Amino acid sequence: MTQSFRLKDVGLIDRNKKLSFKFNGKKYYGYEGDSLASALIANGVHLIGRSFKYHRPRGFFGAGVDEPYAIVQLYRNGETEPNIKATEQELFDGLEATSVNCWPSVNFDIGAVNNFLRIFLPAGFYYKTFMWPKSFWFKIYEPFIRKAAGLGTVSIKHDKERYEHKYEYCDLLIAGSGPSGLASAYAAAKNGARVILAEDKSRFGGTLLTSEVNIGNKSGKEWADGIISELKEMPNVTVKNRSQVFGYYDHNMLVMSERVSDHLPETKEFHPKQRLWYIRAKEVLISSGSIERPIVFGNNDTPGVMLSSAAKEYMKVYGVLVGKNPLIFTNNDSGYETAIEFKKNGINPLILDTRSNPKSEIINEARDLDIKIKYSYVVVAAQGYKKVKSADIAKISDDKEQLGNIENVKCDCICVSGYWTPTIHLASQSGNKTKFNEEIDAFVPGISKQNEKTLGAANGIYTLEETLKDSFEVGHEVSKKITNNENKVSFPNVVEKKSSIHDKFWCVPLPKGKNYKRFLDFQNDVAVSDIEIALREGYRSIEHVKRYTTLGMATDQGKTSNLNGLQLVSKIENKVVPAVGHTTFRPPYTPVSIGAIVGREVGKHSKPTRKSPMHSWHEKNNAVFVDAGVWLRPRYYKRGNEDLFAASKREAKNVRTNVGVCDVTTLGKIDIKGPDAAELLNRVYTNAWSKLPVGKARYGVMLREDGIVMDDGTTTRISENHYHMTTTTAQAANVLSHLEYYLQLVWPELNVNVVSSTEQWAGAAIAGPKSRNLLQKLFPNSDVSNEGLPFMGYMEGDLFGVKARIFRISFSGELAYEVNVESNNGNFMWEKIIEVGEQFEIQPYGTEALSTLRIEMGHVAGSELDGRTIPYDNSLEGLLSKKKDFIGKRSLIREAFTAEDRQKVVGVVPLDKKTSIPEGSHLVKDSKAPSPNPKLGYISASCWSVEYDNPFSLAILKDGKNMIGEKLFVMSPLKNKIIPVEIVSSHYVDPKGERVRS
Amino acid sequence: MLHIKCPHCGMRSQNEFSYGGDASVKRPELGKDISDQDWNNFVYNRKSLRGKHWELWQHLAGCRQWIKVERDTGSHEIFKTLKAEEEIS
Numbered sequence A: 001m002t003q004s005f006r007l008k009d010v011g012l013i014d015r016n017k018k019l020s021f022k023f024n025g026k027k028y029y030g031y032e033g034d035s036l037a038s039a040l041i042a043n044g045v046h047l048i049g050r051s052f053k054y055h056r057p058r059g060f061f062g063a064g065v066d067e068p069y070a071i072v073q074l075y076r077n078g079e080t081e082p083n084i085k086a087t088e089q090e091l092f093d094g095l096e097a098t099s100v101n102c103w104p105s106v107n108f109d110i111g112a113v114n115n116f117l118r119i120f121l122p123a124g125f126y127y128k129t130f131m132w133p134k135s136f137w138f139k140i141y142e143p144f145i146r147k148a149a150g151l152g153t154v155s156i157k158h159d160k161e162r163y164e165h166k167y168e169y170c171d172l173l174i175a176g177s178g179p180s181g182l183a184s185a186y187a188a189a190k191n192g193a194r195v196i197l198a199e200d201k202s203r204f205g206g207t208l209l210t211s212e213v214n215i216g217n218k219s220g221k222e223w224a225d226g227i228i229s230e231l232k233e234m235p236n237v238t239v240k241n242r243s244q245v246f247g248y249y250d251h252n253m254l255v256m257s258e259r260v261s262d263h264l265p266e267t268k269e270f271h272p273k274q275r276l277w278y279i280r281a282k283e284v285l286i287s288s289g290s291i292e293r294p295i296v297f298g299n300n301d302t303p304g305v306m307l308s309s310a311a312k313e314y315m316k317v318y319g320v321l322v323g324k325n326p327l328i329f330t331n332n333d334s335g336y337e338t339a340i341e342f343k344k345n346g347i348n349p350l351i352l353d354t355r356s357n358p359k360s361e362i363i364n365e366a367r368d369l370d371i372k373i374k375y376s377y378v379v380v381a382a383q384g385y386k387k388v389k390s391a392d393i394a395k396i397s398d399d400k401e402q403l404g405n406i407e408n409v410k411c412d413c414i415c416v417s418g419y420w421t422p423t424i425h426l427a428s429q430s431g432n433k434t435k436f437n438e439e440i441d442a443f444v445p446g447i448s449k450q451n452e453k454t455l456g457a458a459n460g461i462y463t464l465e466e467t468l469k470d471s472f473e474v475g476h477e478v479s480k481k482i483t484n485n486e487n488k489v490s491f492p493n494v495v496e497k498k499s500s501i502h503d504k505f506w507c508v509p510l511p512k513g514k515n516y517k518r519f520l521d522f523q524n525d526v527a528v529s530d531i532e533i534a535l536r537e538g539y540r541s542i543e544h545v546k547r548y549t550t551l552g553m554a555t556d557q558g559k560t561s562n563l564n565g566l567q568l569v570s571k572i573e574n575k576v577v578p579a580v581g582h583t584t585f586r587p588p589y590t591p592v593s594i595g596a597i598v599g600r601e602v603g604k605h606s607k608p609t610r611k612s613p614m615h616s617w618h619e620k621n622n623a624v625f626v627d628a629g630v631w632l633r634p635r636y637y638k639r640g641n642e643d644l645f646a647a648s649k650r651e652a653k654n655v656r657t658n659v660g661v662c663d664v665t666t667l668g669k670i671d672i673k674g675p676d677a678a679e680l681l682n683r684v685y686t687n688a689w690s691k692l693p694v695g696k697a698r699y700g701v702m703l704r705e706d707g708i709v710m711d712d713g714t715t716t717r718i719s720e721n722h723y724h725m726t727t728t729t730a731q732a733a734n735v736l737s738h739l740e741y742y743l744q745l746v747w748p749e750l751n752v753n754v755v756s757s758t759e760q761w762a763g764a765a766i767a768g769p770k771s772r773n774l775l776q777k778l779f780p781n782s783d784v785s786n787e788g789l790p791f792m793g794y795m796e797g798d799l800f801g802v803k804a805r806i807f808r809i810s811f812s813g814e815l816a817y818e819v820n821v822e823s824n825n826g827n828f829m830w831e832k833i834i835e836v837g838e839q840f841e842i843q844p845y846g847t848e849a850l851s852t853l854r855i856e857m858g859h860v861a862g863s864e865l866d867g868r869t870i871p872y873d874n875s876l877e878g879l880l881s882k883k884k885d886f887i888g889k890r891s892l893i894r895e896a897f898t899a900e901d902r903q904k905v906v907g908v909v910p911l912d913k914k915t916s917i918p919e920g921s922h923l924v925k926d927s928k929a930p931s932p933n934p935k936l937g938y939i940s941a942s943c944w945s946v947e948y949d950n951p952f953s954l955a956i957l958k959d960g961k962n963m964i965g966e967k968l969f970v971m972s973p974l975k976n977k978i979i980p981v982e983i984v985s986s987h988y989v990d991p992k993g994e995r996v997r998s
Numbered sequence B: 001m002l003h004i005k006c007p008h009c010g011m012r013s014q015n016e017f018s019y020g021g022d023a024s025v026k027r028p029e030l031g032k033d034i035s036d037q038d039w040n041n042f043v044y045n046r047k048s049l050r051g052k053h054w055e056l057w058q059h060l061a062g063c064r065q066w067i068k069v070e071r072d073t074g075s076h077e078i079f080k081t082l083k084a085e086e087e088i089s
């Protein structure tokens, strides 16, 4: 294929680097420096997709971020990505892209029938059309919409690319590297401020790349290049291209997405694909420029109708002609600049100017170049289906209401300029109260809420000299506030052509008898008639009109449609535009990859993983791990072909008959010191702590102020004013914050310090009838007899030269101990226990066996202390002190908490002693009762009792106290199970608790 | 993301803090009789106001101190921050 629309020797592309690419399966060539859009246009490709609603043919409308049409599905290095703007995607060798929203192909599209049936698809059609009959939804509407609509396909593969997040602080963030961005950055940087200058495109300079101006005797581009290379050398400046500042959040936090590798065929090793920057800036300068505004006319969505500034950019930056027989339709001088550029490249354009007698330097230049100009002329409608072939034009009356005779002129593109709309998105996101500027017919930033200022065209200043003057000044002043320096840069001499004022004309009336679609929103297919319908149907607020018609709700967020939409509403409503107001701008300014938002926090990296010091031993010994919060804990140790059930049964059984060892490092540990430590415990726990002697441990329950159980655990008095508190694994962090809250805010008079020591201690629970024998061997110099170390006793010991803490506490209900050593000795301790324990047939046990042991003993844990239960529910009412007050006590006398039939923990056994009971099942009286069957309680935890060799569960049951011996049904609709059960005591094994004291 | 001045550490990002609710709530004294209504007000009832609000934050991933922050719940403007022991003025 030849690039028949490529100009010779014009543009900023590198003609020595030819790149091949594919679009819809067909191979083309372009050059390094091309965008996908410019390369396609160079090859004469103008049909790129179909519109969202009517499936009308779509070409290119812009050349950058404002592009509403040219959205493609991109294929790069084995991955695919939807919603890529061809105007923003830089060309690389081997790029592949396809059209979206067309089926079966871009040239023959079934959905285009919608175009001919469009009477059925007016405003609000989403709300109206697919409402009834209901049965049609799944069978007909949804599959049809899914197949026919959409803007691409999301990959369901794991994205192997890497995305990074970066946090940055600076004095000044400048968004946009056009004239105002460069000038303000330069002035601020020279004055010592730490500056970040961000440019969305690959090239710096903004409009300086395409405008005919002279700054300090250099062309605009040369001046921009000079400033950029100087800024890049400065240590206090970060200059970033391909970086879009897309969100302005609270307290001057801005987020920017940097497309690090998207312009390359594949990401370099150790590089991310994209990087998301969280930037906290002391001051923000918004130099985001302006976007050309369309003029609305018939069939203005036909491929070949585009913004005049885009046509100019394709010529000047990419050396590409958007057409060879162009028609320029303008209401201001910008169209003339494009026409002059065509003329310079040997093309003869025709200008239609809506103004009757404009006069300016630029117009004179066009005349001198013999460019044909028709004044008081408008395009009534574009003709052609897949590409503009001609235009119906007409003279328009001075009041812009009456059209003259329709003439048809041949053309292959229509370049439209309806003046300029400042890009106020960032300012608006920051909370800036925007105001309407009558002179330019658009909203500009008004009163700042945060530390931001908008410069240049984004602020409605459209002359270069004024823009530069203001930007140098502001850059200096803002930096001076921060650095207190006074280094001023000199202001360069500026030469630019003067413009005449624009015509506020924006919408061509329909000729008599014609019913052309006149589009406002090109991506969502919202036409003038849709807005008219919405207003006729009573929608008034612009926010409602937007949602009803979907105006401005597409992925381009109405960058080219907002203002014309407002003008239309204000005209119909006979209001001024500021009275209509604009809809809220919300981040992101442009679509952001989900990958960039997620960053590195994917899968296992979505949260940190905590491992105990014995982790590698567990790994080596076939542990199968389970997530316990952020911890990894051995669930069971696999032997041979054992499954979870067999292994956990074996492990639990061994604890009941011999001795087992379990890694309990994950338990939360809090070190408590100070003369008022006992008083603190008295207040946070429900039971009394003042009389606990040194060397003793006690079980305690703590409540929230609303009386709900918060956590439980044992606390040991290590010395006079020193306690060691343990919490459950899950609540460790919350309990520490809870204690800090009361100590710092509620009872600051208490002289106590608390600090987490979870990481400092490794813990091993040794449980089983032979555990004392083992302990004796481990600590031969300590008296660990029942008298020397009674139940709930504590002592320090010497474990083969390592200092250890020995607690006689039990979670399994067996005779048991817990040994703690400093973390770095954890593995040594563990290996010693295993080594010495061999003679007692020791086996390590995991969380599954641990659960089994505690469930059949009736020890409540996380599944019962689930944030919905009070002490009574868990049969912990014996631990409620009557003598003292404690956190949450006052709540316990509330009516519901003292009800006679209050729920309580019970044991549940299936009548057949065989069927396992699913956790979460409901308990009901009558399994055949009609729905909704009254629920009496729920199964909180289930196990296979190793003591009795049958299933056993714990349940929280209404009036549980009086239900022992009752026969009920367990129902699990999820597992499709109905199981007859008997309610028994929750203490299924050793109800008197003799073993722990033996 | 808010930028909060911890009175102990200086300006820090919101993600180092956790929110702790209305700072003007005073816990009833231990051991004192209190009506159901007063207790309910303490445990449950909070104003959900738009505007200036004294609230508690804990500098969780920093100095772990609970602090008092005067913030506008509508605009997120932060006017003042105080240490736990400092009285709201």
Ligand SMILES: [Zn+2]
Pocket: B006, B007, B008, B009, B010, B059, B062, B063, B064, B065
């Ligand atoms: Zn702090």
